[in-house]
Amino acid sequence: MKKGIRKTSLLLLVFVLAFGTFLAACGGDEEENETTNEQTETENGTEETNNDETTDEGNMDSDLAEDQTLRLNLGEEPPTLDPALATDNSSGSVISNVLEGLTVLDKDGEPQNAMASDIQISDDKKTYTFTIREGATWTNGDPVTANDFAYAWKRVLDPSFPSDYASQLYPILNAQAVKAGEMSIDELGITVIDESTLEVKLENPTAYFLELTAFYTFLPVNEKAVSENGDVWANWTDDEGQFYVTNGPFKVASWDHQNKIILEKNDTYWDADSVKLQTVEMLMIADENTELTMFETGQLDWAGAPYSAIPTDVLPFKRDEGVLNTIPQVGIYWYKFNTSQPPFDNAKMRKAFAYTINRQMIVDNVSQGLQTPALGVLPETMELKAGGYFKDNDIETAKTLFNEALAEMNITADELPPITLSYNTSEGHKKIAEAIQDQWKQALGVDVSLQNTEWKVYLEDINNGNFQVARLGWIGDFNDPVTFLDLYKELGGNNDTRWYNEEYTTALANAAEEPDEAKRNEFLMQAEQILMDEMPIAPIYFSTQNWLQQPTVKGASLSALGSLKLKNVYKVNE
Amino acid sequence: MAKYILQRVVMIFISLFIIVSATFFMMKAIPGDPLTSERSVSEEIEQQLRAYYGLDEPLFIQYVKYLKSVATWDFGPSMKYKAQTVNDIINDGFPVSALLGLEALFLAIGMGIILGVIAAMFHNKVPDYISMILAVIGMSVPNFLLAALFQYYFSLKLGILPTAGWGDSFEQTILPAFALAALPTAVIARLTRSNMLEVLQQDYMKTAKAKGLSRLVSTFKHALRNALLPVITYLGPLIAGVVTGGFVVEKIFGIPGLGMQFVTSINNRDYPLIMGTTVFYSIILLVMVLIVDLLYGVIDPRIKVSGKGKGGE
Numbered sequence: 049m050k051k052g053i054r055k056t057s058l059l060l061l062v063f064v065l066a067f068g069t070f071l072a073a074c075g076g077d078e079e080e081n082e083t084t085n086e087q088t089e090t091e092n093g094t095e096e097t098n099n100d101e102t103t104d105e106g107n108m109d110s111d112l113a114e115d116q117t118l119r120l121n122l123g124e125e126p127p128t129l130d131p132a133l134a135t136d137n138s139s140g141s142v143i144s145n146v147l148e149g150l151t152v153l154d155k156d157g158e159p160q161n162a163m164a165s166d167i168q169i170s171d172d173k174k175t176y177t178f179t180i181r182e183g184a185t186w187t188n189g190d191p192v193t194a195n196d197f198a199y200a201w202k203r204v205l206d207p208s209f210p211s212d213y214a215s216q217l218y219p220i221l222n223a224q225a226v227k228a229g230e231m232s233i234d235e236l237g238i239t240v241i242d243e244s245t246l247e248v249k250l251e252n253p254t255a256y257f258l259e260l261t262a263f264y265t266f267l268p269v270n271e272k273a274v275s276e277n278g279d280v281w282a283n284w285t286d287d288e289g290q291f292y293v294t295n296g297p298f299k300v301a302s303w304d305h306q307n308k309i310i311l312e313k314n315d316t317y318w319d320a321d322s323v324k325l326q327t328v329e330m331l332m333i334a335d336e337n338t339e340l341t342m343f344e345t346g347q348l349d350w351a352g353a354p355y356s357a358i359p360t361d362v363l364p365f366k367r368d369e370g371v372l373n374t375i376p377q378v379g380i381y382w383y384k385f386n387t388s389q390p391p392f393d394n395a396k397m398r399k400a401f402a403y404t405i406n407r408q409m410i411v412d413n414v415s416q417g418l419q420t421p422a423l424g425v426l427p428e429t430m431e432l433k434a435g436g437y438f439k440d441n442d443i444e445t446a447k448t449l450f451n452e453a454l455a456e457m458n459i460t461a462d463e464l465p466p467i468t469l470s471y472n473t474s475e476g477h478k479k480i481a482e483a484i485q486d487q488w489k490q491a492l493g494v495d496v497s498l499q500n501t502e503w504k505v506y507l508e509d510i511n512n513g514n515f516q517v518a519r520l521g522w523i524g525d526f527n528d529p530v531t532f533l534d535l536y537k538e539l540g541g542n543n544d545t546r547w548y549n550e551e552y553t554t555a556l557a558n559a560a561e562e563p564d565e566a567k568r569n570e571f572l573m574q575a576e577q578i579l580m581d582e583m584p585i586a587p588i589y590f591s592t593q594n595w596l597q598q599p600t601v602k603g604a605s606l607s608a609l610g611s612l613k614l615k616n617v618y619k620v621n622e
Numbered sequence: 623m624a625k626y627i628l629q630r631v632v633m634i635f636i637s638l639f640i641i642v643s644a645t646f647f648m649m650k651a652i653p654g655d656p657l658t659s660e661r662s663v664s665e666e667i668e669q670q671l672r673a674y675y676g677l678d679e680p681l682f683i684q685y686v687k688y689l690k691s692v693a694t695w696d697f698g699p700s701m702k703y704k705a706q707t708v709n710d711i712i713n714d715g716f717p718v719s720a721l722l723g724l725e726a727l728f729l730a731i732g733m734g735i736i737l738g739v740i741a742a743m744f745h746n747k748v749p750d751y752i753s754m755i756l757a758v759i760g761m762s763v764p765n766f767l768l769a770a771l772f773q774y775y776f777s778l779k780l781g782i783l784p785t786a787g788w789g790d791s792f793e794q795t796i797l798p799a800f801a802l803a804a805l806p807t808a809v810i811a812r813l814t815r816s817n818m819l820e821v822l823q824q825d826y827m828k829t830a831k832a833k834g835l836s837r838l839v840s841t842f843k844h845a846l847r848n849a850l851l852p853v854i855t856y857l858g859p860l861i862a863g864v865v866t867g868g869f870v871v872e873k874i875f876g877i878p879g880l881g882m883q884f885v886t887s888i889n890n891r892d893y894p895l896i897m898g899t900t901v902f903y904s905i906i907l908l909v910m911v912l913i914v915d916l917l918y919g920v921i922d923p924r925i926k927v928s929g930k931g932k933g934g935e
Contacts, residue, residue, distance in 0.1 A: 504654025
């Protein structure tokens with residue numbers, strides 16, 4: 049019996065412990081507010097150090113932390129580290145730190161010479177001559193030559209090579225015809241003059257070509273590494289990445305798939321002296337709240353853009369604490385109208401709906417990420433007309449346009465066909481859609497129903513024209529108006545709206561051929577004006593990038609294009 | 623016995639064939655494909671991509687190719703994760719999910735049986751109520767909430783366990799294992815309790831008591847063994863479920879397991895990966911059910927496994 053009692057009490061003990069755990073877990077919720085307040089106080093103290101991005105060169109070395117390891121979260125497994133195959137931000141975030149192109153973009157988005165030590169541009173702006181930097185080498189010891197670039201670009205443009213982003217190279221003379229298999233690769237506008245000289249001929253004077261050369265599809269590959277191993281050269285499965293030859297400030301030390309990538313400083317990099325970080329650990333944790341907790345507990349040095357996002361409900365708190373960093377992004381959130389069916393085949397009707405939207409209210413109360421209301425389609429980093437093309441929440445004009453549209457369509461408001469606003473399933477899109485649904489109801493008295501679908505089903509619906517108003521976003525690949533305006537140049541592709549306008553297309557064609565910058569901008573502005581007069585899309589807001597960084601992280605400058613150059617980042621002592 | 627096993631194995635292959643076929647045609651029926659993207663590519667590039675991935679071939683040819691890839695256990699490269707083949711993803715992900723799953727299973731069986739036995743022994747008394755309240759919490763609180771609470775409490779507040787991650791230390795597995803174990807613990811506790819209560823009413827329990835056996839001995843030696851039979855039935859699907867990983871727990875704790883792939887492959891319409899993970903999961907499930915049925919006969923001599931009739935399930 050004694051033994052029995054001991055066993056029973058042991059069982060009870062286990063049980064009490066288990067129960068305690070659950071109670072503790074349940075009680076956690078109420079205490080949440082207290083901690084947030086505590087953190088407010090402590091983190092306010094470090095506010096000043098956190099926000100300055102400019103480096104104080106003078107006392108930099110003395111404060112340099114012993115452990116130069118940066119820990120960040122990519123948010124997902126990069127699908128590939130092959131620049132020719134990459135199509136996404138997480139792949140680009142790794143690739144652009146281990147491979148270096150002819151140019152790199154500084155934090156203002158301006159191209160700076162990188163692998164090219166000198167760039168000559170012809171007077172008609174159609175021929176670029178790049179001189180490759182002397183002393184630049186690959187991690188296998190080979191020098192970086194003009195041929196590495198020619199090889200990499202021709203590889204992308206090979207009709208049998210599955211590169212989604214090959215069209216990024218289309219500004220190069222005959223590139224599209226080569227990719228389509230209509231022309232031989234020898235007719236491509238790339239000439240290797242000698243080991244260190246690369247001549248590139250373009251279709252049109254492309255004002256943003258030097259920005260493109262910094263983009264990952266334009267990055268060089270080592271011919272020997274790729275041709276000897278085929279397309280698995282960047283795969284890291286069997287041979288621990290020994291084929292992955294790179295030329296950038298960092299090299300990939302290990303890639304534990306779906307878990308972690310470790311970068312190490314590349315000592316053979318031409319500018320290795322200015323690289324301070326020794327190691328960069330890149331995790332792949334998909335959950336934003338987990339990332340934030342890891343940041344709060346010091347397990348991560350960085351949270352949020354450009355890799356991941358800060359949970360929306362936390363944004364206002366972090367902003368009030370003064371620890372949130374926010375910069376504009378080259379990106380827009382917009383509603384697309386299906387202009388092939390009534391009622392949105394009528395431009396006035398589209399404008400009435402677009403003018404009604406109260407964008408300021410949406411960015412202040414719904415999306416809450418310090419976005420700016422979009423009254424045109426070009427974000428502020430490339431805007432042509434300050435202040436936009438129309439007034440936000442202009443209900444008066446909207447009502448007039450609405451009635452004119454009804455008159456033109458010969459119907460009354462009651463006879464308006466049922467309208468559905470579509471979005472892909474997501475809490476954030478839903479909140480915005482609900483707000484706009486309400487604004488349309490209030491201002492125009494129109495009942496709009498909402499519909500959400502899973503992402504790929506949604507994209508198929510939009511491609512097939514199976515929608516009336518649908519939300520989409522667009523993030524620019526480079527900092528030039530055509531990255532947005534070209535979407536509506538022709539039917540198909542990413543236009544989605546079924547809208548086509550001869551004048552608009554002509555204006556863009558003129559801009560493409562115009563070597564003079566001022567004249568080009570006029571053509572582009574003309575195009576944006578037409579787009580806003582016709583309103584096949586209703587711009588909502590220009591996106592922002594929000595992130596948190598530990599006060600010990602310095603020198604980090606995020607560009608509007610969403611690329612963080614780890615080369616300049618370093619850590620200081622607390 | 624051998625004939626029975628053979629019959630079951632044949633059934634497994636037939637089931638697999640049906641699963642593979644159904645998965646293939648359902649997968650093709652969902653709108654969107656691996657190339658559907660917010661950034662549609664130009665026509666000539668799209669054609670090249672379709673040709674490269676064999677998506678331009680007639681459906682029947684694609685079906686035959688998939689059957690072949692299943693038969694040879696070579697699913698080819700993933701369409702989304704271009705750096706990995708589907709076989710690599712399964713080979714990398716399964717051990718991770720399995721390790722975590724076994725930890726959770728160990729916890730669930732241990733805690734579940736203890737809770738269930740306590741509840742039955744103190745039937746309609748306070749310990750019974752408390753055990754069952756815990757079981758209800760375990761069943762009804764979704765594991766993402768539990769996971770978030772664990773992270774908040776043990777990592778952010780107490781700072782004793784890492785928030786997330788994998789492969790650096792054993793501590794990283796503790797929170798996800800508990801989060802994963804919550805539901806099966808509750809199910810096992812309830813199963814154990816109800817069966818214990820039933821068994822405790824049996825005549826042989828009265829005989830045992832009449833023989834003068836202590837309550838503890840009779841409970842553990844005679845009652846528990848019989849009460850655990852239904853629990854074992856539940857273990858088959860449970861093992862298959864936990865060793866192949868849980869999507870939510872893996873996502874929240876950043877665990878590179880197979881459970882995440884199982885779900886995200888569908889969102890990505892990553893055809894080879896959908897096929898690979900589905901077939902893999904099916905095999906594990908079918909084999910587990912078979913093992914449990916065989917085990918059943920070993921534990922309970924009253925059940926004769928034979929070619930006739932249903933062997934459990």
